[in-house]
Amino acid sequence: MKLKARIYAGSTLIQRHAITLFSQLRAAALTAFVIGAAAAHAQANNVGQKPYLGWSTFSEQTINGSFLTQANIQAQSDAMKSSGMQDHGFNYINIDSGWMGSFDSNGRPIPNTGTFPDIKALIDHIHANGQKAGIYWIPGIEQPAVDGNYPILGTQYHTQDIVTIPLAQGNAFAGAPPNPYHDKIDFTKPGAQEYINSVVALFASWGVDFIKLDGVAPGSYSDSLSIDDRPDVAAWSKAIAASGRPIWLTISWAIDQDYLGDFRPYQNARRIEDDIECEGRCGTLTDWQRIYQRFRDLPGWQNDASPTQGWNDLDSLDIGDGSLDGLTNDEKRTAISLWAMANAPMYLGGDLTKLDSFGKQLVSNDEMIAVDQSGKPAKQVLGGEQPVWVSSQGNNTYYVALFNLNATPAIIHLPWNLLGVNGALQVRDLWNHQNLGPSVLPFTTVLKGHDVRLLKVVTYGKAAPTSSTSYEAESATLGGSAVIADCAACSGGEKVGGLGLGANNTVTFNNVYVARAGVYLMQVDSMTQGLRSYLYSVNGGPFQTLNSGGGSFFLPASTTIPVRLQKGMNSIQFGSPVSYPPDLDRIVISGNGDAPEPSFRVYEAEVATLSGNASGGFSNYSSGLAKAGNIGGGAGNAVTFSNVTAPSAGTYLLEVDYATSGPRSFFLTINNGTANELDLNGSTFDEPTYIVLRVHLNAGTNTLRFDNATGYAPDLDRIVVAPTVLGDLMGEILH
Structure with missing residues (x-):
């Protein structure tokens, strides 16, 4: 079964500092990664030269517990063929977790005959439709297969001969020793590789073309090397080679990027984040925040995908089930465009027998599919x-x-x-x-x-190069708990960690010089596992947000954003008064002051004025990695944005990002005017959703207050103020 709860990236020590102790634990692995990253590896298992296209059962399983049956999978295969998807390259039918029922006389997993009475006949049907069949399994060996002490096919050994003693965790879904249930295999023992060979041989005899190996660690938000499935992944790849059948191998999920060099020779793709499905935490298959999460993660992985390195797997695309997907049509098009630019495996979730016209339109666009299949993943x-x-x-x-x-x-x-x-x-x-x-x-x-x-x-043509200046975080001014740590892959060999969780825990670049005032490009090289965010301030101005993500605290990821600077010296401070920022390597300022500047402004609720019981705190999917809660239920429990600026008086668009489970209301008061009631609804406090309003603002500074004197209000993530597009267009025409 899938791990339901997301564990934030490691222990409190790792969250806060990610410094000396963690550096020592991973130093050897990082060195191996850096060396290995320079070498190209051939694609494993004679497959995977291009990302695959297809469908997976898991999204539908999260909302329909009885979905995983042979009859339903056969119907999905038929729907893929009849829908026309197959004419555009979609041809994988992947069976996810839950198909297995017991073990055969050699300790190998076999189907639940109540739901899969003849899995080979099912796969034969899939093949007859011109498609490929995938199956799900996990590293290690489950306790019933160990307890049975089954003979390992073709050897003198038994299943109890190959487990680690004392029993240890075989994957990230395992329980704590001494009874992990998912037991670790010791691949130094005779019979261990042969056991995996026998499992893959069984899958191959059914006609399997794809294996998803789930719960792989380091990764899946397990701590460091307490669970180590690197030998398992190598063994599975060797078993695929021994089977004589070309079988795609994907490893999952949230693979630890520090160990990608070890995994790369054996896999065709790796999942870089947790499940995209809400899995009961919202009322739909997925939602916008889980798409946005991939935008935050991908820059850290953008150099790791290619026909020789394998592909970054962004998980399922829930884009064909109408409102059940939890995404607007624009959001669906945005999601599949990111997958295409990343050259990610593109596999739908949901129910293909109910594929709607818009989903069909998306997956039948051959020009988009050509982007995904180009073999040249994009860079941000x-x-x-x-x-x-x-x-x-x-x-x-x-x-x-x-x-x-x-x-x-x-x-x-x-x-x-x-x-x-x-x-x-x-x-x-x-x-x-x-x-x-x-x-x-x-x-x-x-x-x-x-x-x-x-x-x-x-x-x-070729654009003239622009000048740039690099500023190392370790040479900047450190405040509070901010601390320098070794970082072999960082510029200058060091980084700054221990940022955030307090207004004074900051790093400040006080000597950022530009020759003229204007908008420049600021490259920020940072490191994190999972989602983190900076709140940064330029020349003591209001907080601005840089939402980040990644797969390593030791491999810098770069993202570039516009920043307005004054002539001469500038100061730029990074931190977060309420939540966790990434570790920081350096910033690089480039350009001539003429970079385009977005016209919107973001205001985070957790750093607004909070009165009464209202309070800011960690929120994993929220902008800034925090939100304000305990709003309403009394007149004084409010969030007030007192510095909302507008260049001129007029009508603006106001995006309100909020979270609630069930109906709740804000009362919004602008510049001490009449309060307007915003009746809102939602399915989870964990992930924000949004509304967009039209509001009138004065030129200069405005005050926006959110409260509810009589009832409870939603939690508040942020507001975004933007010109109406018409007004913005007219301004450009006039200027």
Whole structure:
């Protein structure tokens, strides 16, 4: 069964500092990773040269406990063929956790005959439809197979001969010793490899083409090397080779990036985060926050995917079941565009027998699929809430994706020098199948909230390089618990950890110099496992948010955001008064002061003025990794944003990100005017959702207060203030 609870990245010590002790535990592994990363490995198991396309059972299993049956899987196979998906390359039917019932006379897992009376006949049917069949299993060996002391096929050994003594945890789903249930296999013992060979041989005899090995550690949010499945992954890959059948091997989930060098030779893909499904924590298959999570994670993994390294698996795409998916159509298009730019395996969840017309439209777009199958995963060239991802295809041709991660519409500008070129000879919109013509000036487009523009661009010229200056975190001013730690892969060999969880635990760059005032690009090199966020301040100004994610505290990930600087010296401070920021390696300031600046402003509730019982605290899926709760239930329990600025008086868009389980209400008061009741609803306090309002703001500073004198209000994550697109367009025309 899947692990339901998400464990935040390690112990409190690791969360707060990620420094000396943790460095010592992982130093040898990191060195091996850095060395191994330089070497290319052939794709394992004679498959995986391109990311696969298909479908998996698990999303539907999370909302329908009786779904996993032979009859239902056969129906999904038939639906994949009849829907036309298969004509566009979708051909994997993957059976996830829950198919197994017992063990055969050699201790190998066999199906529950009540739900899968003839698994070989099922797989034969899948093959007859022109498809490939996948199956799920885990590292180690389950206790009933050990207790039975079964003979290992083709050897003189038995299952009790191959387990680690005393019993140890065989995967991340195991219980604590002495009775882990999922027992660790000792691959130094004779018979151990042969046991795995026999399991894979059984799968191969059924016709299996794909294996998902789940609960793999280091990863799956297990602590360091307390569970180590590196020998298991190697053994499974060797067993696949011995079977003589080309079988794709995916390892799952949230694989620890520090050990990717050990895993890489044996796998075709690795899951880089936890499950995308809500699994009962919201009322739908997934939701927007779980898509946004992938945007935060992927920059740290963007250099690890290729036809020789294997692929970054972002998990299922729940995009074909209408409102049950928990995503708007724009969000579905945004999700599949990110998967395509990442060259991620693209497999749907949900029920293919109910595939809706919009989902069918998405998966039948061959121009989008060509992006996913290009074998050249994209790199993020601009981060933040309006990120830009670019994939160079050679011959001056690029795939470009422009995203708007806010719920408010926005005008997006793409200067061509971000691609290192002077302009575009051809621009093609891949979702609308339209040629947009050449573009010399920055490319400009209007995007709805949570929407995307996916382009194929033929460029010309080479942009002149711009100057840049690097500032090391260890040379900056450290406050409170901030501390320098060794980091072999970091610039300068050091980093700063111990940030956040207090207003004084900061790192401040006091000597950031630019020759003229303007908007520059700031590259932030940071490290984290899981989601973390900086709240940073420029020249003592209001907090700004940089939401991050990643798979390592020792391998820096870069993201670049625009930052407005004054002429001469500037100070930029990183921390978080309420929650956990990543560790920080360095910042790099580049440009000439003419970078595009987003027109929206974000205000985090946890650092607004909290009165009465209202309080800020950790929230894993919230912006800033925190939110404000205990709002309402009395007139004084309020969140007040007292520094909301507007360049001129007029109508603005206000995005309110909130969390509630069931109906609750805010009363919103702007500039001491009449309170307006916002009646809201939601399915979870764990993950924010959003509404967008139109509000009138004064020129200069405004005050927005959220409270509820008589009833309980939702928790409040953040607000986003943005111009109306029409007003923004008129301003650009006038100027």
